[in-house]
Amino acid sequence: MYANALLNFIHSCPCPAVALRTVEDRLTVAGYKKADETAAATLGVGKYYFTRGGASLIAVCIPEAPKRLVIAAAHTDSPALRVKMGAGRVGAYVTVPVEKYGGLIPYSWFDRPLSVAGCVMVKAEGGFEERLVNVDRPLCVIPNPGLYAPNNQSTGATFNMAKDMLPLLSIGGGENDLLEAVAEAGGFSPENILSHDLILYAYDKGTVLGKNEELLCAPRLDDLACAFAATEAFLTAEETDTLQVLALFDHEEVGSSTERGADSDFLSRILSPFLSRGGQSFMESSLLVSADNAHAVHPNHPELSDSRETPLMGSGIALKWSASHSYTTDARSAAIFSTICAKAAVPIQTYQNRADIRGGSTLGSIADTHLGIPAVDIGIPQLAMHAAVETCARGDVTAMVNALRASLEAKITKTENGYKIG
Ligand SMILES: [Zn+2]
Incomplete structure (x- = not known):
């Protein structure tokens, strides 16, 4: 469904600074106003976005008396x-x-x-x-x-x-x-x-391929496919009593520890006032969904994947786990996210590293050290991660948009012993 829109988005986003401009244009058309990040604490109901370093962006849709916040996050840089x-x-x-x-x-x-x-x-x-x-x-x-x-x-x-x-x-x-x-x-x-x-x-423009046109081959799928999906989900999500957030970060590929990276105070500067006002139950009812592509099982090297469960392209998005917490998913956040996906009929698969192969990392854990809310790492399964041109399944892009939209729309409520997900 989104194949051509994604390929056009990727071609219009050759670097993080231009990607920021592309997303800004879409937000402006949708009625979002650029705001000063130092004034975030005083903002009331409305649609705003903030930029940092000319290449990272946070957009918020603030409802009357928000009950929680949900963040769809991705990164805009690529090798x-x-x-x-x-x-x-x-x-x-x-x-x-x-x-x-x-x-x-x-x-x-x-x-x-x-x-x-x-x-x-x-x-x-x-x-x-x-x-x-x-x-x-x-x-x-x-x-x-x-x-x-x-x-x-x-x-x-x-x-x-x-x-x-x-x-x-x-x-x-x-x-x-x-x-x-x-x-x-x-x-x-x-x-x-x-x-x-x-x-x-x-400069390759990217293309649809495969016997049934089920594959996409394009530069910068990591992580513009998720940046595209997060933007699409954010702009089409139904408004609820959730403070909905889109967060797109630069510098993930070099560790996120810069003034505009996920390890900066950018996210907390915008969102901490809402978390403080909302109190403990607001924090525990919130969710960070960090979307960054995952290594799919390789057709020529299946031995590189975990022997039991590692994602196949075309079978849904990957929920990423790591004992080192280089991926932020834990039992609680996984339960919240899988319940949301089950309700929205979005297929998810488990991604975990072979026990003898060191896995990757992404911005989920890094960003959440500044927020302290439940958080999951997810991704579109893809091949040739970090090559000049990469491959993924077009159906998984649709699944990612649907999963992020369902997360932004979900009414997550912490109860005494667990959670209710409406
Ligand atoms: Zn990535």
């Missing part, structure tokens, strides 16, 4: 190549100096068109202006070292980020070529660029 300051040159070739952002799989970035997007500081009278730029055309390519090179991917060798991964931008051009392309797209002069947060992104 990418960060453009370093300066330029490179080998003979007539002009290359782009880059470094790795997040845990990207290097060889998957070879031989595919890349473009550039991000935030640029441009000199202006008395100071500078922040400009958002997306060049939005194939601009450069990282050429594979070739069949006879010692580092060829067929040998299974690893790649040297400083040596093998420099994208080719032009032949016979100048060392300022990249910034000239950025300036041309942004409508300013390259000489006026003071600094930048630019990344190279996979």
Whole structure:
């Protein structure tokens, strides 16, 4: 149902800063007003959103006398190549100096068109202006070292980020070529660029595939598929006596410990006043649903998955568990979430790591250290996590939208001995 909408969303969100703008536009159309985060404690009934660092966003739909809050959270960043300051040159070739952002799989970035997007500081009278730029055309390519090179991917060798991964931008051009392309797209002069947060992104537009068109193959599915689902669920959820929250964070791929990451005070600054006013039962009746994709069983490597239960694509969303609590799910939050999904007829599966393989982590536990409410980690099962192009099942995207919408609409009430879920 959401396949084309998701592919369009991903293509319109090449980097977190542009993704923020894309979501802001949707919120504005839906009647949300941008607010000052320092005034969050004084806000009454209404629809507001807050941004931090130009790339993280929290939106709230505040009802009269809220009984609880429910958060649909995801992250907007994906592994990418960060453009370093300066330029490179080998003979007539002009290359782009880059470094790795997040845990990207290097060889998957070879031989595919890349473009550039991000935030640029441009000199202006008395100071500078922040400009958002997306060049939005194939601009450069990282050429594979070739069949006879010692580092060829067929040998299974690893790649040297400083040596093998420099994208080719032009032949016979100048060392300022990249910034000239950025300036041309942004409508300013390259000489006026003071600094930048630019990344190279996979330009592939994404596609539906499979015998029955049941699969989606696209860049940045981790975690734009969940960011899309959370936004869609938030904007279509029926308003109730729940304070409904959409939280989209940057910097998850590098640990979340930045001013705009899930480990910052952004979420607590907005929501703590409501939690304090609501008291213990309000807190215990609340829920954080952290949505970030999960490793599906791989068709060629099923042995990498837990032998009993690890999610299959197309069989519903994954509820993630980890003894280390790198995933925040516990028995109580799992019971709340599975009851909500059962009522909404959304299929869920269990994701847990093989006991001898270290699993991933995400923002659920990190964000909840600042809130202290029941929290679950869930995800769309996918293949090729952190590759330049990833694969998931389209049906699971629909399941994710439905699960998040049902969570936002759920009337969760803490009772003396347990919970009632209306
Ligand atoms: Zn992720």
